[in-house]
Amino acid sequence: MTAIIHPDAGTDRVGEQARYNPARRVRGLSDRSIAWLFVAPTIALLLAINIFPLIWMIRLSFTSLNLSMSYLPMRFVGWDNYSDILTDEDVWARLQTTASFVICSVALQVVIGFGLALLINRQFRTHSFWTTIILLPMMLSPAVVGNFWTLLFQPQIGPFNYVVGLLTGIPPSSFSMTGEVALAPWTIVLVDTWMWSPYVMLICLAGLRSIPDYIYEAAEVDRASSLRQFWSITLPMVMPFLMLAVLFRAIENFKMFDMVNLLTSGGPGSTTELVSITLKRAAFEKWRTGYSSALAIILFVTVFGAANIYVKVLNRVKQR
Amino acid sequence: MRKSTTGIWSKWAGGALALFSGIALAASITGPAAAQSKQLTLCWAAWDPANALVELGKDFTQETGIEMKYEFVPWTSYADRFLNELNSHGKLCDLIIGDSQWIGGAAENHWYVKLNDFFAKEHITMDDFVPATVLGYSEWPKNTPNYWALPAMADAVGWTYRKDWFSRPEIQAEFKKKYGRDLAPPKTYDELKQIAEFFQGREIDGKKVYGAYIFTERGSEGITMGVTNVLYNFGFEYDNPKKPYQMQGFVNSPDAVKGLEFYKELYKCCTAPGLTNAYMQEGLDAFKSGQVAMQMNWFAFFPGLYKDPNVGGDKIGFFVNPAGPKGHFTQLGGQGISVVATSDHQDDALRYIKWFAQPAVQQKWWEIGGYSALKAVVDAPGFKKSAPFAPQFLESMAIVKDFWAEPSYAQLLLDMQKRVHDYVVADKGTAQQALDLLVKDWTKVFKEQGKTVASQ
Numbered sequence: 037m038t039a040i041i042h043p044d045a046g047t048d049r050v051g052e053q054a055r056y057n058p059a060r061r062v063r064g065l066s067d068r069s070i071a072w073l074f075v076a077p078t079i080a081l082l083l084a085i086n087i088f089p090l091i092w093m094i095r096l097s098f099t100s101l102n103l104s105m106s107y108l109p110m111r112f113v114g115w116d117n118y119s120d121i122l123t124d125e126d127v128w129a130r131l132q133t134t135a136s137f138v139i140c141s142v143a144l145q146v147v148i149g150f151g152l153a154l155l156i157n158r159q160f161r162t163h164s165f166w167t168t169i170i171l172l173p174m175m176l177s178p179a180v181v182g183n184f185w186t187l188l189f190q191p192q193i194g195p196f197n198y199v200v201g202l203l204t205g206i207p208p209s210s211f212s213m214t215g216e217v218a219l220a221p222w223t224i225v226l227v228d229t230w231m232w233s234p235y236v237m238l239i240c241l242a243g244l245r246s247i248p249d250y251i252y253e254a255a256e257v258d259r260a261s262s263l264r265q266f267w268s269i270t271l272p273m274v275m276p277f278l279m280l281a282v283l284f285r286a287i288e289n290f291k292m293f294d295m296v297n298l299l300t301s302g303g304p305g306s307t308t309e310l311v312s313i314t315l316k317r318a319a320f321e322k323w324r325t326g327y328s329s330a331l332a333i334i335l336f337v338t339v340f341g342a343a344n345i346y347v348k349v350l351n352r353v354k355q356r
Numbered sequence: 357m358r359k360s361t362t363g364i365w366s367k368w369a370g371g372a373l374a375l376f377s378g379i380a381l382a383a384s385i386t387g388p389a390a391a392q393s394k395q396l397t398l399c400w401a402a403w404d405p406a407n408a409l410v411e412l413g414k415d416f417t418q419e420t421g422i423e424m425k426y427e428f429v430p431w432t433s434y435a436d437r438f439l440n441e442l443n444s445h446g447k448l449c450d451l452i453i454g455d456s457q458w459i460g461g462a463a464e465n466h467w468y469v470k471l472n473d474f475f476a477k478e479h480i481t482m483d484d485f486v487p488a489t490v491l492g493y494s495e496w497p498k499n500t501p502n503y504w505a506l507p508a509m510a511d512a513v514g515w516t517y518r519k520d521w522f523s524r525p526e527i528q529a530e531f532k533k534k535y536g537r538d539l540a541p542p543k544t545y546d547e548l549k550q551i552a553e554f555f556q557g558r559e560i561d562g563k564k565v566y567g568a569y570i571f572t573e574r575g576s577e578g579i580t581m582g583v584t585n586v587l588y589n590f591g592f593e594y595d596n597p598k599k600p601y602q603m604q605g606f607v608n609s610p611d612a613v614k615g616l617e618f619y620k621e622l623y624k625c626c627t628a629p630g631l632t633n634a635y636m637q638e639g640l641d642a643f644k645s646g647q648v649a650m651q652m653n654w655f656a657f658f659p660g661l662y663k664d665p666n667v668g669g670d671k672i673g674f675f676v677n678p679a680g681p682k683g684h685f686t687q688l689g690g691q692g693i694s695v696v697a698t699s700d701h702q703d704d705a706l707r708y709i710k711w712f713a714q715p716a717v718q719q720k721w722w723e724i725g726g727y728s729a730l731k732a733v734v735d736a737p738g739f740k741k742s743a744p745f746a747p748q749f750l751e752s753m754a755i756v757k758d759f760w761a762e763p764s765y766a767q768l769l770l771d772m773q774k775r776v777h778d779y780v781v782a783d784k785g786t787a788q789q790a791l792d793l794l795v796k797d798w799t800k801v802f803k804e805q806g807k808t809v810a811s812q
Binding site for chain 1: 435436439440443461464465466564573574575628629630631632633647763764765766767770774777778779781782783784804805806
């Protein structure tokens with residue numbers, strides 16, 4: 037049999053080669069399938085380390101499981117764990133402590149961070165050097181921060197008490213920043229502010245640098261005072277950045293554990309016991325797995341709900 | 357001239373192949389050898405006696421060829437770390453020196469190997485050990501012949517004092533003038549408080565000193581292990597001796613309330629500032645730096661303190677926990693050694709216990725800084741003179757009481773930590789309220805555990 041070769045056949049083959057798709061040719065997969073193939077490992081990992089534990093935790097929160105008594109049968113207790121938590125005065129007290137800590141520390145960080153950003157934004161001669169110095173605290177590990185501030189606050193040998201004594205005349209060993217009911221809550225706020233104000237500064241600095249110069253030039257042409265420029269230009273334009281900083285810091289501080297645990301262990305008494313410390317104690321010291329799962333779910337829903345409302349407000353501010 | 361890329365890649369590939377082959381060859385040679393050498397991992401807290409145990413373990417290795425590996429964790433995370441390990445059925449530890457309060461949970465959850473058959477086979481009898489240590493470290497249920505550990509490290513709360521300060525004529529004269537008696541180690545808590553008040557804020561050798569150091573730690577077990585020394589002696593009971601788990605009127609009895617108030621008074625009047633969250637190490641630091649006249653701490657640390665160049669030797673004295681109006685007790689410390697049920701080397705671990713139980717080994721254990729619980733060692737004629745704190749140790753071991761050793765001990769302990777710290781350190785509520793709340797907390801825990809708790 038004679039083969040008939042079409043004169044254009046060679047050209048067609050070149051065209052086919054140009055449209056060559058190795059996946060389709062070799063595996064017979066569509067672009068969409070390939071996309072899924074690449075994304076699948078990430079999704080699988082996410083399901084394995086995030087979603088599955090979350091579902092498992094929801095299941096456990098309805099049980100009586102206590103790991104220190106694993107010989108007891110695990111019972112389904114319905115909403116008992118949730119009602120126990122929500123009617124427990126101690127838990128509400130810990131939530132109040134957490135809320136006070138979050139509000140005070142974030143407010144201070146916003147004021148100080150924004151103030152530092154305004155200063156650094158002036159671009160003076162050594163501003164890069166000072167920026168680096170200011171950023172140092174947030175680069176440290178919370179464990180390191182907790183430990184060295186514990187030493188700084190030591191009533192008899194700590195430099196903090198010594199400086200306070202020098203400035204006020206109060207004997208350095210007569211007060212303990214981490215051990216007194218009136219001072220301990222402010223101590224954790226102080227250390228957290230020291231550590232995280234630079235982070236707020238960094239976000240505000242990005243906001244300040246995004247404001248075009250011509251707006252200020254126009255304001256100057258209109259003879260607007262510096263204060264007027266601040267209220268009418270700087271603050272509104274930095275506001276979305278500030279709100280973002282507040283969101284990040286509030287979420288982080290709601291979960292705060294390591295630094296406070298090292299500084300005060302939640303004491304004196306339960307004065308600085310944040311809800312994360314309560315959760316850790318219930319889960320990994322008392323081994324009340326069912327109860328602590330319920331508490332974790334309640335905290336998750338609280339943070340998630342509050343963050344969602346906040347993001348909606350943030351979007352409105354941005355649209356203005 | 358440009359080198360051939362193929363050539364470079366060939367060289368790299370060849371090098372990598374050679375390296376890989378070398379490693380594989382080395383592993384194949386050393387692997388079986390490593391597998392052949394036996395090894396045991398012993399888990400305990402990181403403290404002075406652990407160093408002595410490492411020293412002692414060298415004899416075991418020499419005798420048996422079994423290498424000893426150690427996992428020592430600081431006290432503040434000791435319970436968290438190892439209970440987590442046991443809970444998750446981990447294989448890190450073959451042998452564990454677990455705290456006395458763990459014994460209930462360890463037995464009920466089958467974390468430890470039951471040792472009765474092994475003891476019978478090896479002719480190890482618990483009659484050879486100090487009764488308080490057998491009850492505290494080995495038995496579950498309590499007062500039954502079910503053994504889950506061999507008493508390994510006997511310990512109790514005791515006190516150290518600055519003998520050199522106490523013996524100064526001018527201080528003695530001033531004390532006698534003020535209180536009408538000689539300045540001597542206190543026999544009762546009232547005497548202790550008087551002495552502590554006397555030293556509080558006093559200047560000695562140009563340095564301000566404080567009366568007493570007591571446990572106040574919040575996170576793990578500190579303040580509970582401190583306050584119980586006073587509570588027991590004022591009449592506190594964990595429950596009705598005739599009706600188990602009936603706590604109302606025993607935990608929060610008027611005597612117990614007085615005891616708790618006394619501990620707070622002692623904390624307020626006579627301790628160094630800033631010790632609001634302080635346990636063993638802070639006590640050692642306070643004593644070694646010459647800050648305090650008297651220190652509450654575990655006997656385990658006393659050999660080290662006696663050797664201290666600044667405050668040890670002739671400068672240090674020891675006394676038993678003082679008595680109170682309703683009795684004379686002290687808090688039991690110490691631990692037993694157990695074989696972990698998930699260990700793959702249980703036979704070797706049991707061999708270690710057999711070796712450790714020998715009188716000669718126990719004698720050496722005491723000599724190098726451990727505290728033996730073997731009667732043959734502690735009842736020996738020369739024992740009381742073998743160390744300056746030996747008589748006090750013996751006396752203390754005869755009057756010890758321990759915290760709950762129930763499987764739910766961790767919850768019971770943390771509840772007490774919270775209630776006592778809230779009252780003593782944070783000035784929250786009254787002693788009566790603190791103990792009433794404690795009864796409420798403990799009742800809830802026991803009910804969750806399935807116990808019947810009578811209210812009256």
